[in-house]
Amino acid sequence: MTTSARTRIVGAPVPRKEGIDKLLGRARYIDDIEREGMWVGATVRSTIPRGLIRSINFDQRIDWTEFTIVTAADIPGTNCIQLIFADQPCLADGIVNHCDEAIVLLAHPDKHKLRDGVEAVQIEYELLPAVHTIEESERQETIIWGADNLLKSFLLEKGDVDSVWADAAHIVEGEYRTGAQEHLYIENNGVIAEWSETDGIIVWGSLQCPYYVHKSLLSVFDLPEDKVRVIQTETGGAFGGKEDYPSTLAAHAALLAMKSGHAVKMVYDRMEDLAATTKRHPSRTRHRTALDKDGKLLAMDIELATDGGAYATLSSTVLSRATLHSPGPYVCPNVRVRSHAWATNTVPYGAFRGFGAPQAIFAVERHMDEIAAAIGFDPIELRRRNFLHDGDTTATEQMMRDPVILDQLLDRALLESDYHAKRKRFARENATSAVKRGMGIAAFYHGSGFTGSGERYLNSLAGIDVTPEGKVRVLVANTEFGQGTNTILSQICAEAIGIGYDDVIMAPVDTHVVPNSGPTVASRTSMVVGRLIERASHQLVAMLREDAGLGEHFESDEFFAACERYRSVHGEVVSLCRYEAPPNVFWDDQKYRGEAYPAFAWSVQVAQVAVDTVTYSAEVEDFWAVQEVGRVLNPVLAGGQIEGGIAQGIGYALYEKVVLQNGHMANNQMTNYIMPTAEDVPPIHVFFEEIPFQHGAFGAKGIGELPHDGPAPAILNAIRDATGVSFNAIPLLPEDLFAQLATQPVVAEAAAL
Amino acid sequence: MSHRHGTIRFRVNGESRAIDAAPMKRLLDVLREDLHLTGTKEGCGEGECGSCSVRMNGELVNSCLVPVLQAEDADIQTVEGLCAGGALHPLQQAFLDCGGAQCGICTPGMLMAATQLLSINPHPGMAEIREGLAGNLCRCTGFKRIFDSVIAAAANDQPSTRQAAHAR
Numbered sequence: 001m002t003t004s005a006r007t008r009i010v011g012a013p014v015p016r017k018e019g020i021d022k023l024l025g026r027a028r029y030i031d032d033i034e035r036e037g038m039w040v041g042a043t044v045r046s047t048i049p050r051g052l053i054r055s056i057n058f059d060q061r062i063d064w065t066e067f068t069i070v071t072a073a074d075i076p077g078t079n080c081i082q083l084i085f086a087d088q089p090c091l092a093d094g095i096v097n098h099c100d101e102a103i104v105l106l107a108h109p110d111k112h113k114l115r116d117g118v119e120a121v122q123i124e125y126e127l128l129p130a131v132h133t134i135e136e137s138e139r140q141e142t143i144i145w146g147a148d149n150l151l152k153s154f155l156l157e158k159g160d161v162d163s164v165w166a167d168a169a170h171i172v173e174g175e176y177r178t179g180a181q182e183h184l185y186i187e188n189n190g191v192i193a194e195w196s197e198t199d200g201i202i203v204w205g206s207l208q209c210p211y212y213v214h215k216s217l218l219s220v221f222d223l224p225e226d227k228v229r230v231i232q233t234e235t236g237g238a239f240g241g242k243e244d245y246p247s248t249l250a251a252h253a254a255l256l257a258m259k260s261g262h263a264v265k266m267v268y269d270r271m272e273d274l275a276a277t278t279k280r281h282p283s284r285t286r287h288r289t290a291l292d293k294d295g296k297l298l299a300m301d302i303e304l305a306t307d308g309g310a311y312a313t314l315s316s317t318v319l320s321r322a323t324l325h326s327p328g329p330y331v332c333p334n335v336r337v338r339s340h341a342w343a344t345n346t347v348p349y350g351a352f353r354g355f356g357a358p359q360a361i362f363a364v365e366r367h368m369d370e371i372a373a374a375i376g377f378d379p380i381e382l383r384r385r386n387f388l389h390d391g392d393t394t395a396t397e398q399m400m401r402d403p404v405i406l407d408q409l410l411d412r413a414l415l416e417s418d419y420h421a422k423r424k425r426f427a428r429e430n431a432t433s434a435v436k437r438g439m440g441i442a443a444f445y446h447g448s449g450f451t452g453s454g455e456r457y458l459n460s461l462a463g464i465d466v467t468p469e470g471k472v473r474v475l476v477a478n479t480e481f482g483q484g485t486n487t488i489l490s491q492i493c494a495e496a497i498g499i500g501y502d503d504v505i506m507a508p509v510d511t512h513v514v515p516n517s518g519p520t521v522a523s524r525t526s527m528v529v530g531r532l533i534e535r536a537s538h539q540l541v542a543m544l545r546e547d548a549g550l551g552e553h554f555e556s557d558e559f560f561a562a563c564e565r566y567r568s569v570h571g572e573v574v575s576l577c578r579y580e581a582p583p584n585v586f587w588d589d590q591k592y593r594g595e596a597y598p599a600f601a602w603s604v605q606v607a608q609v610a611v612d613t614v615t616y617s618a619e620v621e622d623f624w625a626v627q628e629v630g631r632v633l634n635p636v637l638a639g640g641q642i643e644g645g646i647a648q649g650i651g652y653a654l655y656e657k658v659v660l661q662n663g664h665m666a667n668n669q670m671t672n673y674i675m676p677t678a679e680d681v682p683p684i685h686v687f688f689e690e691i692p693f694q695h696g697a698f699g700a701k702g703i704g705e706l707p708h709d710g711p712a713p714a715i716l717n718a719i720r721d722a723t724g725v726s727f728n729a730i731p732l733l734p735e736d737l738f739a740q741l742a743t744q745p746v747v748a749e750a751a752a753l
Numbered sequence: 754m755s756h757r758h759g760t761i762r763f764r765v766n767g768e769s770r771a772i773d774a775a776p777m778k779r780l781l782d783v784l785r786e787d788l789h790l791t792g793t794k795e796g797c798g799e800g801e802c803g804s805c806s807v808r809m810n811g812e813l814v815n816s817c818l819v820p821v822l823q824a825e826d827a828d829i830q831t832v833e834g835l836c837a838g839g840a841l842h843p844l845q846q847a848f849l850d851c852g853g854a855q856c857g858i859c860t861p862g863m864l865m866a867a868t869q870l871l872s873i874n875p876h877p878g879m880a881e882i883r884e885g886l887a888g889n890l891c892r893c894t895g896f897k898r899i900f901d902s903v904i905a906a907a908a909n910d911q912p913s914t915r916q917a918a919h920a921r
Contacts, residue, residue, distance in 0.1 A: 015849050022857030023845040025792020025832035029858060032791035184892050186796040186804055187858040236794070236858025237892050270797040482856030482893045636852040640898055644855065647895030670801035670890070678886040678896045 049663030077222030187236025190267030200227025240351030278350025322356030365713030438722025447597030448702030463576030496537030523702025530697025631699030649711025766834025803889030
């Protein structure tokens, strides 16, 4: 299906707005920026997972008069990073709750002397018992957070699962685990801060959410809004990893700037970034599923637990999204999801592309294949019988009002991948080969935008203005970090007004310049913020027609001439719009019932995997992804989002393992935290079906997170297809394959079943 | 290991430069701090990610692993030296057209690795492209559009036909 709307710029592969600067090497990332008289800042961190700070000692061999030293005692406002709960200190004060927690900050003009200074601060602790795993936390023998270690829990109920077990034809149970995952943006976290009595704080940084940083700084420094200014610099990848952490880092640099009287730069090196910043939540999901004799789902009882780390940060909202994605894209009359986020003494886990959905979808999509095997069904057929369709309701009783085309996506995925013929061929070849090949699929949705009433609480404001130089400027706090914000929003604006793509520029993301259009997260930018820009653009044209004599049809020069006429009367040419929720949307936060998301993006992915039973390596040989994301605004950027997300998903499944030793990341280097390289990523075939969504910009829904949800279950399903052996935990490294395949021989005819 | 400064001479992007630096200072830091050529990026500081890739005497090196004393008399090319006379280098144009750059932080190093590859092998096959770029990590793209960019530059292809293929 394609859209009938004719557009000139939306839907076209226009070049990336900031592309030339990036290609010439002149785009300015945080570490490329110098300020006059700038010092460098560094952090002294805890080396234990939990304990009381007994003393902080400064080695007498260092001349400390050259340094600026900051501890919790120097914080002028509240010692707390403001996010959802106010439990995380900006600097540890008396107690540490995880390794690599910041205790002391140092600044010095010389980065080499600064390093010596960090080495010369010794901290004495009184050790307290620490909690390292979900299981230890839920036993509640050692309480490390609140009264019960429980950061958040949800109960989602539809129908009555317990009424079903006795009469079910089949009951299938399974447990699935996912590990932590590091974002591994190639640019580490970094900021520069300045302080003055007159202007307050200015922070430049590599970050996703300038107004999150702004809010946190107001509280740490107890300053009025206009005395804190946050400016995003070119950002070298984020993926969720620069959603909450920059609030902490910005506060650190600003404390040093305030006390030293100098601009202070803090840019982490790779080891510090890996050890001290957020990662994807590890998870454990248990499924108990009842089916009738025809393979129709009768009940899904799901228990989902995440490891949240030492402070609450974003764990509640990650758990929410995990909960809402855990039943998968299926119709089931009886669903119960009990979910819990547990505290442990590790660096707090945070936002990462998918935000809980990849964990939940790994479990449900792996479980569907286990069900198929247990009841003697084809995994494709089992899914088909249970897919959601238009008019069905989800586990939150949200009715699918817009078209749901899972069958169509599945058919296309099977066709493009030649799934059935390949499965048959591999089954034949596997019998006599040491390399076993298999095909696996995953089907899933990803909710676009904030959950439930989230967008209404955000109440985003965005818009455009017109510069005296004759450019329309997009005014948003939404950040570009590779995904295409600048380009997409410029396309939407140019299309809606009827001017050229080159007539539109982006305002700097500076809290003194742009309104709070909400964070750049949750696949919301194209759909929600894009819609605001579309509306603001139409509004500006209407203003110019009314007040400045703009005709029905116009060229760019006539448009800008009308803008100048408007300016001469009104002083400025600005058009802002505030978020308006789609009508008839109901969400009950207490019962977790109603419209969980304004829209869903849908996908079916297929992985072809080869398992070498001599070396125990698993290789993804080929990959197909078919998706429906509403209108595709820019095919090159959209394709790039899907391919990049799949590559990260392949890493999540087969390569990337965070090794914790006593709560500290032991492999905090690119040498031993391994991501897929140019030689590891398979050919990725991307196909879009387009169904415009009426409340998204030019029909767009969310796209960025969707592709990361599917590769892990598709790949492990393919490995089961290849070997007949079930693997239910990721990352799945060669040693894990060895451990299980060596004791549980490959079933040669498995794939032929 | 001596930290005493000395004068080191080399050519960067065709220009002769004399630097007063500690001999063990990383070439990466000399480029960025002394010469203000900040197009070359640091990603890991241990030669794994390739963000700091530059060409030195016709070889691709990780400038974070090269002490500047090794660059004495060398010919060095950085991303700033790719584009001659204001027009984009064919690789830069291809990256722009094909979507080879997203966040852009690996891009300078990736461009240098691709330049090196095409200088040795003007028409590489897919396996050779993968091998040639294997030392440069990109976390955004999944590499596919980087491969497309290299193929387009090698073929001096008309990018519009390539984009039609992506747009399906």
